[in-house]
Amino acid sequence: MIELMNVRKVFNAGKPSEFSAVNGVSLHIPENKVTVLKGPSGSGKTTLLSIVGCMSRPSAGRVKLKEREITSLPERFLTDIRRSTFGFIFQQPNLIKGITVLENVMLPAYPLGEKRSHLKARAHRGLSELSLTGKAASKVEWLSGGEAQRVSIVRALINNPSIIIADEPTAHLDTKLSYRFMEIVEKFKAEGKTVIITSHDPLVYESKMIDKVVNLRDGKIEENPT
Amino acid sequence: MNVWIEKQRYIIDFTISSLMRRKVKNIGLLVLYTLIVFILASTMFFTYAIKREAAFILEGSPEIVVQNLVAGRHDLLPVSYLEEIKSIRGVANVESRLWGYFYDSLVGANYTLMTPPQNQDSHKNQGKTTVVENDNGDPHANHEAHALFEYEGALLESGTLIIGNGVARMRGIGKDDYMPFMAADGQIMNMKIVGKLSSVSELVSSDLILMSEADLRKLFGISPDKVTDAIVTVRNPSEIQTVAGKIKKRIHSARPIIRDEILRTYSSIFNWRGGMMIVIFSAAVLAFVIFAWDKASGLSAGERQEIGILKAVGWETGDVIQMKFWEGAIVSLSAFLGGVILAYIHVFFTGSAIFEPALEGWSNLYPNFTLTPFINAEQLTTLFFLTVIPYTVATIVPTWRAATIDPDSAMRHTGG
Structure with missing residues (x-):
């Protein structure tokens, strides 16, 4: 599904503050499976995730998505792939304040110019699936942490992506909400979606639904973590 | 085509809601902007109308x-x-x-x-x-x-x-x-x-x-x-x-x-008076330009975060720029229309109450007369290019800079 070949990512190249976040990572992420990128802070998890999700380009190496080389594609094409293929769940909900839950959920679909009634119906359906029907017209500031997280999940799913990317999704959730999140991930898996999660939360990477755990440290894959 | 229109509608809707979220700041800006357009338009309308009025009278002169x-x-x-x-x-x-x-x-x-x-x-x-x-x-x-x-x-x-x-x-x-x-x-x-x-x-x-x-x-x-x-x-x-x-x-x-000489003299007097007013008000315009530039170039942390989120959820750089374009266009067009309408009322209905003394000054006696309303396309176009275009451009440039950064860095800044 996703193939990373000797990927490197260097920040502030050529400056005294230059540092390498990812050092020659080669990785295969299987389709319809849940993969966890595990590692301590600064191990390069988020950087690797952003490269996989077409949010940034590697400094070296190649990335293939469904056998298609995407490393050298112009920004417009990358955005297109990102919009149609990936759904992002961030560490924090990253919802836009001042507008309603429904508008936040519909945001990723705006540039596609889809008919409003269709888009609205789909957003409502997504909200009802995560028990948020009553919150559609609420401003996002009024939501609890768990509700905001679920809204961001509905937003990630609005364009019906085949790959879900979640960056430290349980970092700001209590145990109960973290379990609730994992149930949602299980649902994604059952629907045939590919899920990639970065986490250093045992509740996530020790979960029985996880198919693959990739250990990262200092920007490299640890083959035999202790 | 329908897709394009629908997309623009979504972006405009989002822009309006975005403007409403920063109500105080944007209303303040709109009021100031409208005032500038009002002053410029009033000067223009007044000078032009009084010139025409004088010409009309003098055409009937010997x-x-x-x-x-x-x-x-x-x-x-x-x-x-x-x-x-x-x-x-x-x-x-x-x-x-x-x-x-x-x-x-x-x-x-x-x-x-x-x-x-x-x-x-x-x-x-x-x-x-x-x-x-x-x-x-x-x-x-x-x-x-x-x-x-x-x-x-x-x-x-x-x-x-x-x-x-x-x-x-x-x-x-x-x-x-x-x-x-x-x-x-x-x-x-x-x-x-x-x-x-x-x-x-x-x-x-x-x-x-x-x-x-x-x-x-x-x-x-x-x-x-x-x-x-x-x-x-x-x-x-x-x-x-x-x-x-x-x-x-x-x-x-x-x-x-001869009559033509009188017409020419009056015309140059009013042009000069109008020009003098514009010189005085250009200080106000300059202050506004600095304010607008500061507002537009200094995207707030909140705005940067918003752009980061939009890019991360799949908006292209072009979509973000379009949004900011509409934002600039809505503010500047509203100010333009508001300012022009207010100036029209001021000049042709209230007898230019604010700066009549400065522009007339025939004698000690200021005649209270009602000017015949007259506006031409050239005046409006000049005003449009002096106000709407610079502001819209000033809004887009910094947005373009912010919108071309990787959504990844936006995610990192916003993701904490």
Whole structure:
């Protein structure tokens, strides 16, 4: 599904503050499976995730998505792939304040110019699936942490992506909400979606639904973590 | 096409909600912006309308005015010159005029005193209107057919006055009241007001007082063999310049002034006044430009975060720029329309209450007149390019810089 070949990512190249976040990572992420990128802070998890999700380009190496080389594609094409293929769940909900839950959920679909009634119906359906029907017209500031997280999940799913990317999704959730999140991930898996999660939360990477755990440290894959 | 329209609708909707979220900041900006457009538009409308008004009046003025110069200064014209001018080939008619200025120390205002035009005298007893002489071959004849002012029903005899609205207003007097004047010989002349002037353009008649020839001569001490100046009508309008030259040649001290010269002078005076106002207000415009640039270039942390989120959820750089374009366009177009409408009301309905004194200044007496509304496309286009375009561009440039960063860095900044 996703193939990373000797990927490197260097920040502030050529400056005294230059540092390498990812050092020659080669990785295969299987389709319809849940993969966890595990590692301590600064191990390069988020950087690797952003490269996989077409949010940034590697400094070296190649990335293939469904056998298609995407490393050298112009920004417009990358955005297109990102919009149609990936759904992002961030560490924090990253919802836009001042507008309603429904508008936040519909945001990723705006540039596609889809008919409003269709888009609205789909957003409502997504909200009802995560028990948020009553919150559609609420401003996002009024939501609890768990509700905001679920809204961001509905937003990630609005364009019906085949790959879900979640960056430290349980970092700001209590145990109960973290379990609730994992149930949602299980649902994604059952629907045939590919899920990639970065986490250093045992509740996530020790979960029985996880198919693959990739250990990262200092920007490299640890083959035999202790 | 439908997809494109739908997309623009989504983006505009989001832009409006985005503007509403920062209500105080954006309303403040809109008010300031509208004020700038209002000031610029008012200056433009006022200058243009008053120029047109003056041109309209002056088009009805004599083809040639002949003054007498003594030591380079305007002096009274000997009546004997009139016959001399009349004998020039091409001259259709010569009329003398008697007029002057009178300073009223009571209200601190200058009035224009004159006798009714001579061609009116034949109708005087019926109390008709003043009709400006015109030639059928003159292309301006249609403009000139209008009466400059009217005093329907009023009969001007010795010892009586007909006054303009400005005078009536300032002195708080009207028909059947008396108005005293001190004559040149120190005698007090108590004149009865028998009527008020009305006019298509108050600019002409506001500070005007009409009195009989005998009274005017007595008031200013003008001997019967002198007049203030003469107006000359020419048979063939294309000969005006030639006739003026002939007058100058025949009477060396005469100064013929042709209508086009008067029009040009007034036009340059009003252009200069308008330009002066623009120079003064350019300071205000500059302050606004700095403010707008600061607002536009310094995207707040909240705005940067928003752009980061939009990019991360799949908006392209172009979509973000379009959003900011609409934001700039909505603010600047609203300000433009608001400012122009307010300026229109200000100039044409409230008589430019704010800066009328600075722009008029004919004399101490400011005539209260209503300008004829007139706007042309050139004015609006100039204003549009001075206000809407710079602001919209100033909004887009920094957004473009912010929107071209990787969504990844946006995610990191926002993701904590």
